[in-house]
Amino acid sequence: MEKRTKKNIAVFLDRDGTIIRERHYLRKVKDIRILSGTVESLSLLRKAGYKLILVTNQSGIGRGYLTKKKLALIHTHLKKLLKKKGVYLDALYYCPHAPGDNCSCRKPKLGMVKLAQKRLNIDLKKSFTIGDHVNDFLLGQNMGGTGIFLLTGHGKEELEKINSSGGRLKPDRIEQNLLAAAKWILGQKKK
Numbered sequence: 526m527e528k529r530t531k532k533n534i535a536v537f538l539d540r541d542g543t544i545i546r547e548r549h550y551l552r553k554v555k556d557i558r559i560l561s562g563t564v565e566s567l568s569l570l571r572k573a574g575y576k577l578i579l580v581t582n583q584s585g586i587g588r589g590y591l592t593k594k595k596l597a598l599i600h601t602h603l604k605k606l607l608k609k610k611g612v613y614l615d616a617l618y619y620c621p622h623a624p625g626d627n628c629s630c631r632k633p634k635l636g637m638v639k640l641a642q643k644r645l646n647i648d649l650k651k652s653f654t655i656g657d658h659v660n661d662f663l664l665g666q667n668m669g670g671t672g673i674f675l676l677t678g679h680g681k682e683e684l685e686k687i688n689s690s691g692g693r694l695k696p697d698r699i700e701q702n703l704l705a706a707a708k709w710i711l712g713q714k715k716k
């Protein structure tokens with residue numbers, strides 16, 4: 526009985542600079558490059574029972590650089606590329622708004638995470654976020670979970686923000702890349 530009602534634990538993944546190569550407002554399907562280590566990371570986490578959920582801020586839409594239609598093509602292609610390698614995501618959410626729109630879904634706000642929580646019965650406090658922006662680990666902390674910060678993508682620039690915040694910004698964990706983060710999560714499970 527216990528098992529049946531057990532909630533899922535998720536790893537909320539950022540897109541650009543985390544699972545694919547960072548590119549300023551990625552607009553073309555052909556520019557998608559899956560980072561080395563992504564496939565192994567996703568497959569390790571999946572095997573360990575984690576739900577894999579992509580959450581991405583796509584303000585390029587709100588700013589008029591990208592249409593929802595184009596973004597849908599990009600995401601369809603991304604899923605196809607992952608599938609070819611034998612991995613897949615349980616869900617994918619994006620925030621289309623510009624920072625000034627004051628929406629409730631732009632990371633580190635909880636809109637996207639809450640949608641996933643309902644749909645996939647997720648225990649947010651036991652879940653993780655992984656990304657190369659301050660907003661990614663803040664998301665993890667805002668949901669009461671664990672926010673892992675990566676040094677890939679914009680990580681190096683974002684690290685400066687962290688270091689100059691006087692201790693105000695504090696990732697729960699800093700890792701070199703997604704694979705290191707995935708392995709750290711798996712290590713937590715054994716404890």
Ligand SMILES: [Zn+2]
Nearest residue numbers: 620628630631
């Ligand atoms: Zn939004």
